[in-house]
Structures are given as C-alpha cells and as structure tokens.
Amino acid sequence: MHVVQIYKDYPPVTGGIEHHLALLAEGLVARGHQVTVLVSAPGLRSRSYEERGVRIIAVGRLATVASTPLSPGLPQQLARLRPDLIHLHHPYPPGDLAILLAGRRIPFVVTYHSDIIRQRRLKLVVAPLVRRTLRTAASIVVGSPAYMHSSPWVAPIATHCRVVPYGLPLERFGQADQRLVAALQARYPGPLVLFVGRLRYYKGAEVLVRAMAEVPGQAIFVGADATVRRADLIDLARQIGVAERVHFVGAQDDEHLRAFYHAATVFVLPSLERSESFGLVQVEAQAAGLPIVCTELGTGTSYVTKHGTTGIVVPPGDAQALARALRLLLTNPALAQAYGNAGRLRAASEFSLVTMLDRIETIYAEAIRR
Known part of the structure; x- marks a missing residue:
C-alpha cells in the first residue's frame, strides 16, 4: 500500500506530532508499505530525500501565517503521487486544502491531534474547510476517548472517530x-x-x-x-x-x-x-x-x-x-x-508502537474497502 502522510514539519524539527509522524512512517515502511511524507520546506526551494526508507517531499514555503507554513505547490504534488490512501495530520489547514484540490477521490483518514487553540482568527477562517475534511474522511483517529468527547470539533461526530492511543518503542x-x-x-x-x-x-x-x-x-x-x-x-x-x-x-x-x-x-x-x-x-x-x-x-x-x-x-x-x-x-x-x-x-x-501500528493498519484497510 502506498500511503501519503501530510503535515507541516518532519524531524529534525522537534515536536510531539513530528515525533509521532516519524515513528508511524518508519513503522509502516518496516511492515512493507510505501510511505511518502509531504511537508512544508523551510524555504522557497522544494526538495525530495529519503530517510530510513521513508520518502520525504518538502514543498517550497511561500510564507508562514499564524504558525502555519504555506506551500502553494502542495496540492499539485499530492495529485502527482496518486497514493492508495492519504493520512492527514491535523491541525494543518493547507493539508485540508491540498486534499480538496488534488482532483482525485482518494480515500483518506485524519489523525486529529489537537484543536486549533491560540490562532483564533485562523480557526474562524478555516472552520468550513476543516469541517468538510472531518465530514468526508473515511475515519478520524483520536488519541484518547477524553479528547474525542471534549473537543467541540469532533465530539459532534464521535461515531465517526476511532481511538488509537499514541505508541512508542x-x-x-x-x-x-x-x-x-x-x-x-x-x-x-x-x-x-x-x-x-x-x-x-x-x-x-x-x-x-x-x-x-x-x-x-x-x-x-x-x-x-x-x-x-x-x-x-x-x-x-x-x-x-x-x-x-x-x-x-x-x-x-x-x-x-x-x-x-x-x-x-x-x-x-x-x-x-x-x-x-x-x-x-x-x-x-x-x-x-x-x-x-x-x-x-x-x-x-x-x-x-x-x-x-x-x-x-x-x-x-x-x-x-x-x-x-x-x-x-x-x-x-x-x-x-x-x-x-x-x-x-x-x-x-x-501504548506500544506495535499496538498502534496494528490499529492504524486496520483503519487503513477499512478506509480502502469503503
């Protein structure tokens, strides 16, 4: 299976989501999947490289607004890849837009890591786009039942969510x-x-x-x-x-x-x-x-x-x-x-990495069958 993971950054950028994304991508590669990660490059120039079997495509960044890097070439790059499945990591509104504009109906899942907390203006602007993404995703993955029930974004669609706690080696x-x-x-x-x-x-x-x-x-x-x-x-x-x-x-x-x-x-x-x-x-x-x-x-x-x-x-x-x-x-x-x-x-x-990967693979298989 060819899976494209989408988020704004990837290690060596430090952060909880970045760390999780690397563990997930490398773990899927070790299980025989092809994994491409689409992220925003630190500057205008795009580049592609491989790390531990994971192909990373860093798309040129035009600007950063409200802590959100803007890479206009993201939708075009996604359309070229033609994966079996897309896995978007939220919050990253340009990723929502890339899925909308990619031009092909590719099944996708969303890991809902966190609400948009501090960027209130951004939240107002992107709310319709994010709601559309959540509504049309094959599954929404959340890290805990508590977050699923307390988030104003996903609580109303909790029946569409799957709880997959984060895992570590x-x-x-x-x-x-x-x-x-x-x-x-x-x-x-x-x-x-x-x-x-x-x-x-x-x-x-x-x-x-x-x-x-x-x-x-x-x-x-x-x-x-x-x-x-x-x-x-x-x-x-x-x-x-x-x-x-x-x-x-x-x-x-x-x-x-x-x-x-x-x-x-x-x-x-x-x-x-x-x-x-x-x-x-x-x-x-x-x-x-x-x-x-x-x-x-x-x-x-x-x-x-x-x-x-x-x-x-x-x-x-x-x-x-x-x-x-x-x-x-x-x-x-x-x-x-x-x-x-x-x-x-x-x-x-x-919370083991093996358990997390097992659960994610099951969700992927269900998304493709649908």
Missing part, C-alpha cells in the same frame, strides 16, 4: 546505562522530581517551580527553551528560595534522557492548556517504571495516567495541589512503586 525507555544513572543520583541527591518537555507556554513549568517551595528533594527540567525562557524560570526559583534545588539541564540525547528517567523518583506533567492533547512523555516515564503526577485538562493526560492507579491527577495551575501530590509520592515509596509498576503494565498493554 517502549524497550528504548525500559532500561538505561546504570553508570549514568548513578552519576545523576550522586549529582542530585535525595528524591528527584522530573519534568521533560520543551518550555512552551502551556507546559506549566512555572507551576512546578512554585510547587517546589513545599516539596522536598530536587526538580530537574529536561528540555530546551521555547515560548518560555529558562532564565525567567531561574529568576522565579531565586525569588521563592528554591534555586539550589531546581535545575534546568536543557535538551538531552536519548541515552542521557533515559538515564534521567531511571534516576528520577517521580515524573510530573503540570500542563495548563488543551494544547497538551496527550502527554506522550508520560508513556516514556511509565516505560521506565515511574509514578506520575499530571493535570486534568479534559484531554488525554488523565487517560494515560489513571488517577489512583498509575499516578495522581490534579487541577491545572494549582501549585499547592501539585505539591501535595508530589509530597505524597515522595514520602510513600511503596505507593510510588505500586503506581510505577502499574504504569509499566499499562504502557505495555496500550
């Missing part, structure tokens, strides 16, 4: 270099709270900094600056007297990231907005056997982390509630271990 996170783990635990003694993610506005990093005023041990922030700067968070930590126990280590390579997971005592995802549609880092933490504290956003965060089973779910933006949950786990090792063990089992049953 869990074996990558199940073990780590013990020498690195020991070195980290020596450098950051005591219980260790871990945050992983780029410092975006919706991640709630500042809430965790404030919570550490009432939490013992150390907090480690792994991730590069984005819309929030480390310098500002460091200033906040100084103001509330926790600077010596709050550490920002920037982005890490895979080997060191695994070591941080295995050195930690508890993992925390303190996100504030629906932009956090799933929280895939929670699955990485589960694979490493960590208990988790996350926030209730009405999205997939509290689907991955089951309150009272694999971790604790607290209200977003509530530093005191976050601190209470962290203290409970840090001062009750048996409870933390029980949650961590349950999380590892949940990850194996629901």
Whole structure:
C-alpha cells in the first residue's frame, strides 16, 4: 500500500506530532508499505530525500501565517503521487486544502491531534474547510476517548472517530546505562522530581517551580527553551528560595534522557492548556517504571495516567495541589512503586508502537474497502 502522510514539519524539527509522524512512517515502511511524507520546506526551494526508507517531499514555503507554513505547490504534488490512501495530520489547514484540490477521490483518514487553540482568527477562517475534511474522511483517529468527547470539533461526530492511543518503542525507555544513572543520583541527591518537555507556554513549568517551595528533594527540567525562557524560570526559583534545588539541564540525547528517567523518583506533567492533547512523555516515564503526577485538562493526560492507579491527577495551575501530590509520592515509596509498576503494565498493554501500528493498519484497510 502506498500511503501519503501530510503535515507541516518532519524531524529534525522537534515536536510531539513530528515525533509521532516519524515513528508511524518508519513503522509502516518496516511492515512493507510505501510511505511518502509531504511537508512544508523551510524555504522557497522544494526538495525530495529519503530517510530510513521513508520518502520525504518538502514543498517550497511561500510564507508562514499564524504558525502555519504555506506551500502553494502542495496540492499539485499530492495529485502527482496518486497514493492508495492519504493520512492527514491535523491541525494543518493547507493539508485540508491540498486534499480538496488534488482532483482525485482518494480515500483518506485524519489523525486529529489537537484543536486549533491560540490562532483564533485562523480557526474562524478555516472552520468550513476543516469541517468538510472531518465530514468526508473515511475515519478520524483520536488519541484518547477524553479528547474525542471534549473537543467541540469532533465530539459532534464521535461515531465517526476511532481511538488509537499514541505508541512508542517502549524497550528504548525500559532500561538505561546504570553508570549514568548513578552519576545523576550522586549529582542530585535525595528524591528527584522530573519534568521533560520543551518550555512552551502551556507546559506549566512555572507551576512546578512554585510547587517546589513545599516539596522536598530536587526538580530537574529536561528540555530546551521555547515560548518560555529558562532564565525567567531561574529568576522565579531565586525569588521563592528554591534555586539550589531546581535545575534546568536543557535538551538531552536519548541515552542521557533515559538515564534521567531511571534516576528520577517521580515524573510530573503540570500542563495548563488543551494544547497538551496527550502527554506522550508520560508513556516514556511509565516505560521506565515511574509514578506520575499530571493535570486534568479534559484531554488525554488523565487517560494515560489513571488517577489512583498509575499516578495522581490534579487541577491545572494549582501549585499547592501539585505539591501535595508530589509530597505524597515522595514520602510513600511503596505507593510510588505500586503506581510505577502499574504504569509499566499499562504502557505495555496500550501504548506500544506495535499496538498502534496494528490499529492504524486496520483503519487503513477499512478506509480502502469503503
């Protein structure tokens, strides 16, 4: 089967959707499918290349509006490919337009990763186009039941949706270099709270900094600056007297990231907005056997982390509630271990890459039969 995946970016551009797209594309290639990924190039010039068996066509970018790259050649390029099936990753309105203008009735599915949150004007402009795409797709894939029922875009057409949780190669996170783990635990003694993610506005990093005023041990922030700067968070930590126990280590390579997971005592995802549609880092933490504290956003965060089973779910933006949950786990090792063990089992049953690929292949087959 020849499948064309459409989104705005592809690794090495970093992001949750980009990471998922690469895992999906490479996983399908490993199962014998032909996969082409259509994305927007960083500049005016188009180019085509292959990476790990996946053909990537980066179409020249004319401009970027409301964080959306515009590549006018996308519809024409899609029409030339003549795939068996198209898989569009939302939100990316130019992809919706490309399907509409491609000129051939090719079956397509949509993975609905997230609502359009901040770009309100863009949302108003593209609403008719997006609704048409969702209405005519063979299937709409969502990452969790919670997101399907809480999104104003897909909740009215929930019967047209299929829940496929995001999957990871869990074996990558199940073990780590013990020498690195020991070195980290020596450098950051005591219980260790871990945050992983780029410092975006919706991640709630500042809430965790404030919570550490009432939490013992150390907090480690792994991730590069984005819309929030480390310098500002460091200033906040100084103001509330926790600077010596709050550490920002920037982005890490895979080997060191695994070591941080295995050195930690508890993992925390303190996100504030629906932009956090799933929280895939929670699955990485589960694979490493960590208990988790996350926030209730009405999205997939509290689907991955089951309150009272694999971790604790607290209200977003509530530093005191976050601190209470962290203290409970840090001062009750048996409870933390029980949650961590349950999380590892949940990850194996629901969030493996193999399981995700099996489910996606079934949806593809159904779309083509229809």
